[in-house]
Amino acid sequence: MPKRAAPKPKAAAASAEVEVKRETPKRKAADAAGHEMKRAKGETNVFDLKWHEHGEPLGKGFVPLVYLYGDTLAGSSKIAAFDMDSTLINVKSGAKFARNHEDWVWWHETVPKKLAELHSNGYRLIIFTNQAGIEKLHTKLDDIKRKCEKLIEEVNAPIYVFIATGENHFRKPATAMFDFFVENCNQNVEIDKKNSFYCGDAAGRVNNWAPGKKKDFSCADRKFANNIGLSFKTPEECFLDEAPTTKFEWGSINPREFITKLGKGNATQTYHKNSQELVILQGPPASGKSTFARRYFQPHNYAIVNRDTLQTAAKCLKAAKEALDSGKSVVIDNTNPGADTRADYIVLAKERKIPCRCFVLNTPIELCGHLNYVRVQQTVGEVRRIPDVGYNMYKKNYQAPNTSEGFSEVTFIDFVPKFDSDADEKIFHYYTES
Structure with missing residues (x-):
């Protein structure tokens, strides 16, 4: 692994950027003390950059976006944006994850020189990095901040940093970090994509x-570049001038191609009945059950029973009984993978001598994976991504619904695109991690 190259400090720039001083043991100790004082105020010791936080706390209490930005710097039409780990730097110790803020080395000795060159050519340097581990390791954020600050000092150029702190709506390949930069951190200067x-x-x-x-x-970085409309480069292409590789796979559906194949939905389709009934929805996580219930049943006074809201099967069954006793029809908006998860509701309908229909959301599993991420973006992180174990449990317990269980009918519903807003359609078209 190449050693970290220490670029020579530049002369004081015309924009009054702070010159990085050569480090000696005595100066190192003095700088460390001053560094901690500035960090306590939210400032770094270079270029008047300051750390900020954005969004309501999620997960373990961390805000979804932490970013380093200087509002005294002019906006730039040209940006050179980078992932951080395994792109700008590697772990010096060789461990899977850095042990502390000093456990890093440049990805290649050409990196700091290239970054300084891009800065001198008018590019705004930016790091967009996913750091999901912050949700689990509370001390890690400070290490990442200090590492970024040291990286900036060695390059001797201002670098904005945007950190998605967990499995939230800012996580790449979603566009939220880039959108936030454009809207809040570039002084209203339009990006020359x-x-x-x-x-x-x-x-x-x-x-x-x-x-x-x-x-x-993964292919998350290539997808991120595609989603935000920028050309994409690997570290080998950017820092070693290697030719672009054509041997890659997206690793998930192309949403634009997928939606073209699906066609458009029938806006006039109706599924409700005017007499009391119980409806059971069945399908994988993120297959569109809640949207189906909200769109076709809720407007007709059906009560929606959802375990994501009520937490337990017992509470769902109780809520269904109470709604039926009040004279309402009911929709059970859960995955309901096995016959045993559906049986109590079928019995409930038989006791009240009302029909029980089953609607199977026949959404392809690869599309469910895409929608899993889409709704995180649509709800601005309010709905969390369902982990892979949720899909594995669904597959393990799956039994195809059948009228022999006691359903009056079983209807399969194919997924067809129908968006509530232009914003929802735009989000659907982005590549996701699925």
């Missing part, structure tokens, strides 16, 4: 994309 780019290592490259090279762990 043709002359800007994003660089990252999660490029979806397949095994042996180059002789002896392993496949990338």
Whole structure:
């Protein structure tokens, strides 16, 4: 692994940027004390950049976005944006995760020189990084901040940093971090997307994309660049001038192609009945059950029973009984994978001598994975992503619904795109991590 290169400090720039001083043991101790005082005020010791937090606390109490930004710096039409880990830097110790803020080394000795060159050519340097581990390790955020600050000092150029702190709506490849930068941190200067780019290592490259090279762990960075409309570069292309590789896979559906195949939904379709009944929805997580219930049953005075809201099966059954006793029809908006999860509701309908219908959301599982991320963006993080274990449990317990269980009918509903707003349609078209 190449050693970290220490670029020579530049002369004081015309924009009055702070010159980085050469480090000696005595100065190191003095700087450390001053550094901690400035950090306590939310400031870094370079370029008047300050740490900020944005959004309501999620998960373990961390705000979804932490960012480093300087409001005294002019906006820029050209941006050079980067992932951080395995793109700008590697873990110095060789461990999977950095042990502390000093456990890093430049990805290649050319990196700081290239960054300084881009800055001198008028690019705004930006880091967009996913750091989901912050939700689990409360001390990690401070390490990441200090690492970013040291990185900036060595480059001797201002670098904005945007950190998605967990599994939230700011996490790449979602566009929220980039959108936030454009709307709040670029002094209303329009981005020249043709002359800007994003660089990252999660490029979806397949095994042996180059002789002896392993496949990338994901394609999130390539997807992020596509979603925000910037050209994409791998670290090899950006810092080593290697040719772009064509050996990659997106690793998920192309939403634009998928939606073209699906066609458009029938806006006049009706599914409700005018007499009392009980309806059971069945389908994988994020298959569209809640939207189906809200769109086609709730306007007709059906009570919606959902375990995500009520938490337990017992509370769902109780809520269904109370709604039926009040004279309402009821929709059970749960995954209901096995016959045993549906049986109590069928019995409930038989006791009241009302029909029980089943609607199966026949949404392809790969599309469910996409929708899982889409609704995180649509709800601005209020709805959390369902982890893979949720899909595994569904598959394990799945039994196809049948009229032999006691249903008056079983109807399969194919997914067709119908969006409540232009914003929802735009979000659907973005690549996701699925």
